[in-house]
Amino acid sequence: MTTAPTLETLANDLAAGRTTSRALAEACLARIEDPAGEGSRAFVSVDRDKAIAAADAMDGLRQAGAAPSRFAGIPIAIKDLFDIAGEVTTAGSKALADRLPAATDAVAVARLRAAGFVLLGRASMTEFAYSGLGMNPHYGDPRAPWDRATGRVSGGSTSGGAVAVADGMAHAALGTDTGGSCRIPAAFCGIVGYKPTARRVPQGGCVPLSASLDSIGPLARSVACCAALDAILAGEDARPLAPTSIAGLRLAVPTTIALDGLAPEVEAAFEAALAQLKEAGAIVSRIAVPEFDEIGAVNAKGGLTAPESFAWHRALLDAKEALYDRRVSVRIRRGASVSAADYIDTLAARRGLIGRVTLRLSAFDALVMPSVAILPPAIAALATDDDAYTQANLMALRNASLINMIDGCALSLPIAAAGGAPVGLTVAGVAGADHRVFAISAAIEALLT
Numbered sequence: 524m525t526t527a528p529t530l531e532t533l534a535n536d537l538a539a540g541r542t543t544s545r546a547l548a549e550a551c552l553a554r555i556e557d558p559a560g561e562g563s564r565a566f567v568s569v570d571r572d573k574a575i576a577a578a579d580a581m582d583g584l585r586q587a588g589a590a591p592s593r594f595a596g597i598p599i600a601i602k603d604l605f606d607i608a609g610e611v612t613t614a615g616s617k618a619l620a621d622r623l624p625a626a627t628d629a630v631a632v633a634r635l636r637a638a639g640f641v642l643l644g645r646a647s648m649t650e651f652a653y654s655g656l657g658m659n660p661h662y663g664d665p666r667a668p669w670d671r672a673t674g675r676v677s678g679g680s681t682s683g684g685a686v687a688v689a690d691g692m693a694h695a696a697l698g699t700d701t702g703g704s705c706r707i708p709a710a711f712c713g714i715v716g717y718k719p720t721a722r723r724v725p726q727g728g729c730v731p732l733s734a735s736l737d738s739i740g741p742l743a744r745s746v747a748c749c750a751a752l753d754a755i756l757a758g759e760d761a762r763p764l765a766p767t768s769i770a771g772l773r774l775a776v777p778t779t780i781a782l783d784g785l786a787p788e789v790e791a792a793f794e795a796a797l798a799q800l801k802e803a804g805a806i807v808s809r810i811a812v813p814e815f816d817e818i819g820a821v822n823a824k825g826g827l828t829a830p831e832s833f834a835w836h837r838a839l840l841d842a843k844e845a846l847y848d849r850r851v852s853v854r855i856r857r858g859a860s861v862s863a864a865d866y867i868d869t870l871a872a873r874r875g876l877i878g879r880v881t882l883r884l885s886a887f888d889a890l891v892m893p894s895v896a897i898l899p900p901a902i903a904a905l906a907t908d909d910d911a912y913t914q915a916n917l918m919a920l921r922n923a924s925l926i927n928m929i930d931g932c933a934l935s936l937p938i939a940a941a942g943g944a945p946v947g948l949t950v951a952g953v954a955g956a957d958h959r960v961f962a963i964s965a966a967i968e969a970l971l972t
Contacts, residue, residue: 527691530748534593537585544585544596547694548578548641551598554692555643561690564663565683567603567613569644574598577641584639592761594751595639600646600684600693605629606728607642614730615648615680617661618839618846629728631697631739631756638755643693647683650848652699652732653832653855655707655919656912657682658902660848667711667899669945675899678708678919684742685712695743695752701732701828703895703923705740706935710894710947713937715968716742717749718923720932720954724756731835733828735870736927746936746968750961757957766966767888767959770804775887777812781922786897788939792946793893796938796971800891803970808887814880818928821872825861833858850912873928880929881953889956889963894935894947895919922949930954934964938971 528536536542552571555562562569581596590596606612606625613619628636636642647662649655657679658664665686667677677686684696685708698705700718709716721738731737741752750764776782776797785793801807832855833840844852884890897918905912926933926949933951948971950964 527744528694529745530594530597530695530743530751533597533694537596538593544578544581544641545575547596548574548598548643551643551692551694554690555687560692561665561686562692564665565647565686565690565692566600566643567615567645567647567662567683568610574641574643581639581641590639592638592755597640597694598643599635599640600643600687600696601632602681602684602696602698603645603648604652604699604730605632605697607632607645610645612730614652615650615659615662616847618843625728627728630725632728634755634758635697640695646681646687646693646696649680649682650851651730651832651836651855652680652701652704653828653851654679654916655703655923656900656905656916657708658905664902666902667945668713669899674902676711676902676905676915678711678895678899680704681708681716681742685709685714685716688712688714688742688744695741695748698740698742699729699732700738700740700927701736702920702927705742706894706923706933706947706949707919709742709935710937711899711945713939713945714742714744715746715749715934715936716740717753717934718926718932719753719757719957721930723753723932723957731831733831735827735831735873738927746934746961746965749934750965753957753961764961764965766969767962769800769966769970772800772805772889772963772966773887774800774805774807775884775890776807776809777815777890777892778809779812779815781815781892781925784896784918785893788898788944789893789896789946792938792940792943793948796948797891799970800967810883812880812883814876814883814929815925817872817876818925821869821876821928824865824869825857827866827869827873829854829858830861830866831858833861850909876928877930877954884953889960890949890951892922892949892951894923894949896922898944926951932957932960934960936964936968
């Protein structure tokens, strides 16, 4: 786990007067502006003046005893998929550069702003959120913290947000997750990422990828950070995060698909984590989940993402396809060949999957598996090799996307040894099990760190 401050630490420091919002904002901005850092690749745009003004406002409110929340004044990065009033939402693309500025904040942004978070800027991302790797030919490829000299992908699609948190350019980030876009970059960057039950956070003001699969979640430095942010995003009252007891915890490890072809480092870290959990009294059961085997066939004709994204993009593609990342436009165009009947069949098949998996997992408290099967690939190896890119993208998305397809909720927490290659552990539950997943994840986090 990172030694950088958590939201709780920062809130306590602000309340005690050990720091100010302005000091936090200036420190983050200095990291973003460091020419030797990743700021130019991790952010599409930064509004220094607005960030400092907002920080000063939060300091004034806190001094007057009127801070809107205990987290007021903490700097956060916003994925370039969300509307921010007065700014152009480009979704990591040049094709939207001439859009009008947003008239209002996205719902998620408005809730963070109402809690007093200081918006630093728009974090970079895979164009239109359509990849699990995080590469972007328009704005650059943020590099994961591990083996930075080589230059490895940071995971997509919330790439810039994850790097910003990992590098101290922000203390949290707002992301989205359609097939792992919060959890994959969290795993590759050694931080925590959360995908809530999709209906938990309103999606108004966020450029869609797949209306059926999209969800909005946080990236931060601890389970408690993500739980606090999730409550704000979901419009819930704050509640204490009480870790559950590991002794007697019933954990299912899916042997279907999720453990296939693991990188040796991933397998070793995962098995070591399972051993610690067993030693602490958890009941770990390796189970087949045959429904996971069905997902490939369900998605064979384009699944839900291709037709749903094509429905949103078709006019824009006709007008501006030359401005798209060709690796993205090709995938979106797959949706043009999906018939209405095929799409309806896919929706029905997914409903069946959800029902059967929910029943299968009812005997367990959570499902655990590696967040990503592979280590972050080198950017150079993927830049011009489409086959290598496609294979790496499929492997990056594979495990995480299983949870989106079953309408579940899931958190990725880092389990790599200090200085080792990044590995994420997924703790997942069925739809609506968000609070339970946080409680279990907090207990596992405490045990493994």
